[in-house]
Amino acid sequence: MLRRLPEQKGRRVRFLFEGEQVHALEGDSVAAALLAAGAGATRTTPKSGSPRAPYCMMGVCFECLVEIDGVPNRQACLIEVRDGMRVRRQRGAPGLPGEAEDDPV
Numbered sequence: 001m002l003r004r005l006p007e008q009k010g011r012r013v014r015f016l017f018e019g020e021q022v023h024a025l026e027g028d029s030v031a032a033a034l035l036a037a038g039a040g041a042t043r044t045t046p047k048s049g050s051p052r053a054p055y056c057m058m059g060v061c062f063e064c065l066v067e068i069d070g071v072p073n074r075q076a077c078l079i080e081v082r083d084g085m086r087v088r089r090q091r092g093a094p095g096l097p098g099e100a101e102d103d104p105v
Ligand code: FES
Pocket: 031, 053, 054, 055, 056, 057, 058, 059, 060, 061, 062, 063, 064, 065, 075, 076, 077, 078
């Protein structure tokens, strides 16, 4: 379990993860905010559906993939939280934009 250092201060921002409100500090990455909030898995694997969570926190492992504001394959550890951001777990391997029949791209 991860916790914030007690001396961490900053402007609070709020965003949604799976429809639930999460509080973060300005400057947090999405991954850090989710770990601090105890949100658990950020994605599931394409083959077995196993849960995965952020690991390297520096853009190397890709375990932190999420959907942000409707855009899949975003690395949560490299993206700063913003007020009102909508984040969802990435389930499996989403196709490229325009691949799905109902995708308007
Ligand atoms: S946690 Fe490894 S790429 Fe984001």
